[in-house]
Amino acid sequence: MTLRRAVVIIVILGCWEAARRFNLVGPLLLASPSEIVLALIGSWSDYLGALRFTVSEIALAVVIAWMFGIGTGVLAGMIPFFGATAGPLLSSLFAIPLITWYPLFMVWFGIGIKSKIAYAVVSGFFPIAINTMIGVRGLDPRYMLFGRAIGCSRPQMVLRILIPMAMPTIVSGLRIGTALIVIGVIVAEMLASLGGLGYLISYYRSIYETAHVYLGILLALGCALVANWCLSRIERRVTRWRELQIAER
Amino acid sequence: MTSARPLVIEARRLEKVYGVGRAPIVALQDISFVVQEGSFVCLVGPSGCGKSTLLQILAGLVPSTSGEILIEGAVMRKPAPDKISVMFQDATLLPWKRVIENIEFPLEIRGRKAAERRERAAAMLSLVGLAEFGERYPHELSGGMRQRVSIARALAPDPRILLMDEPFGALDEQTRIKMGHELLRIWSQTGKTIFFITHSLTEALFLSDVVLVMSHRPGRIVGVIDSGLPRPRTYDIIGSAEFGAARNRIWQLISLDDDEVAGEGMVSL
Numbered sequence: 001m002t003l004r005r006a007v008v009i010i011v012i013l014g015c016w017e018a019a020r021r022f023n024l025v026g027p028l029l030l031a032s033p034s035e036i037v038l039a040l041i042g043s044w045s046d047y048l049g050a051l052r053f054t055v056s057e058i059a060l061a062v063v064i065a066w067m068f069g070i071g072t073g074v075l076a077g078m079i080p081f082f083g084a085t086a087g088p089l090l091s092s093l094f095a096i097p098l099i100t101w102y103p104l105f106m107v108w109f110g111i112g113i114k115s116k117i118a119y120a121v122v123s124g125f126f127p128i129a130i131n132t133m134i135g136v137r138g139l140d141p142r143y144m145l146f147g148r149a150i151g152c153s154r155p156q157m158v159l160r161i162l163i164p165m166a167m168p169t170i171v172s173g174l175r176i177g178t179a180l181i182v183i184g185v186i187v188a189e190m191l192a193s194l195g196g197l198g199y200l201i202s203y204y205r206s207i208y209e210t211a212h213v214y215l216g217i218l219l220a221l222g223c224a225l226v227a228n229w230c231l232s233r234i235e236r237r238v239t240r241w242r243e244l245q246i247a248e249r
Numbered sequence: 250m251t252s253a254r255p256l257v258i259e260a261r262r263l264e265k266v267y268g269v270g271r272a273p274i275v276a277l278q279d280i281s282f283v284v285q286e287g288s289f290v291c292l293v294g295p296s297g298c299g300k301s302t303l304l305q306i307l308a309g310l311v312p313s314t315s316g317e318i319l320i321e322g323a324v325m326r327k328p329a330p331d332k333i334s335v336m337f338q339d340a341t342l343l344p345w346k347r348v349i350e351n352i353e354f355p356l357e358i359r360g361r362k363a364a365e366r367r368e369r370a371a372a373m374l375s376l377v378g379l380a381e382f383g384e385r386y387p388h389e390l391s392g393g394m395r396q397r398v399s400i401a402r403a404l405a406p407d408p409r410i411l412l413m414d415e416p417f418g419a420l421d422e423q424t425r426i427k428m429g430h431e432l433l434r435i436w437s438q439t440g441k442t443i444f445f446i447t448h449s450l451t452e453a454l455f456l457s458d459v460v461l462v463m464s465h466r467p468g469r470i471v472g473v474i475d476s477g478l479p480r481p482r483t484y485d486i487i488g489s490a491e492f493g494a495a496r497n498r499i500w501q502l503i504s505l506d507d508d509e510v511a512g513e514g515m516v517s518l
Contacts (some may be wrong), residue, residue, distance in 0.1 A: 039400040150355040151330035
């Protein structure tokens with residue numbers, strides 16, 4: 001299986017390389033794998049710096065969006081009045097293409113890291129909040145009774161019973177939200193910024209360095225894959241009991 | 250039980266009304282009874298008569314509209330987890346925690362030390378006969394075993410009173426009978442006061458010293474049966490003449506009440 005996969009990859013890379021070598025596709029449209037590798041070797045320290053910049057923006061945005069998203073979702077799920085007003089609002093705000101807000105984010109937060117994080121947080125916030133709200137609403141109310149009967153304080157109730165219980169639903173929100181955060185950071189960097197992967201992609205595109213553009217895209221893809229891999233790990237951990245429970249029936 | 254033991258639960262003229270304004274629904278009306286220390290009291294009644302509401306009021310989880318509850322002589326207004334443990338029809342175990350961690354959970358919430366609570370949980374686990382299942386997850390256990398874990402968890406904080414809301418209602422009959430025996434054994438070993446809700450007349454009589462009979466719409470206590478059946482109980486007692494007679498009395502109280510809607514004359518408190 002792995003052998004077959006390796007052969008497929010080698011064949012694709014070969015065709016790709018050949019397409020450039022025999023000039024079947026123009027140099028502005030496509031860079032060959034070897035050119036991309038050379039671009040990385042030539043300016044690896046630039047890319048390392050950009051990657052560090054982008055990854056730290058993503059990490060900060062993830063922390064903030066998860067906290068606010070889960071917090072809002074728990075409140076909306078627990079408090080009927082808040083949920084009744086916030087629920088439809090969350091869903092409709094989520095439906096607006098967020099990118100239309102980006103010019104305003106620039107005005108509010110400047111061209112630096114703050115506007116990137118703010119934009120990414122808002123991108124990731126909605127699916128997390130909505131899923132958390134749905135998860136919390138769907139819980140068996142007897143667990144709340146149980147929690148109160150054993151004397152749980154409010155924070156204990158939320159952190160020790162509600163959130164773990166709703167985790168299988170919350171985590172699918174975290175998955176979507178985190179993917180949107182990665183996209184959000186890179187897109188925001190491409191639009192206007194002072195550094196990061198998106199900045200490099202945008203910069204090299206403007207000076208027609210196609211190999212560098214492709215390299216930037218590949219690194220951005222790498223960020224998305226790593227984020228997705230981490231989320232799958234978390235998902236498997238927190239939903240293992242859920243799957244086993246279902247398998248049991 | 251004729252000996253005068255101290256009262257652990259006193260319900261005084263409890264009333265619960267849902268909804269306000271034009272069409273309030275009286276769920277519970279004029280509920281008064283006492284429970285002696287260490288006794289096993291069952292509450293029977295048709296489904297929807299407000300049994301669970303009454304239990305939740307006794308647990309301090311739901312406020313009554315009027316009337317009061319005294320627990321060991323003191324008026325109760327909010328849950329008293331150190332004195333009272335509550336068990337539900339579903340075991341309400343936390344599915345992501347191992348059995349032993351589930352039993353420790355109420356102690357963990359109270360901030361007890363890890364070693365102390367582990368020891369206590371292990372002792373409770375062997376009390377319910379599941380000593381070797383501590384490392385399992387709830388979904389790996391049968392329904393009856395899950396309820397045993399739930400009993401162990403309820404006993405872990407060493408409460409005075411166990412309130413049980415149809416704990417064996419979802420089990421098959423054979424498991425249910427076994428669990429009844431188990432509960433009686435645990436009760437006699439620990440000396441707790443048990444207030445047990447069921448809709449099975451047989452289960453109520455088999456387990457209890459005193460049966461409180463409830464009617465519905467509004468939920469009232471229409472009779473108190475002190476069966477006086479000997480202990481320790483074995484399964485054979487269910488076939489005995491006294492058992493049958495007591496069972497008939499309870500049934501009469503429930504069905505009579507259905508015919509005479511007013512029904513006030515029959516309250517034999």
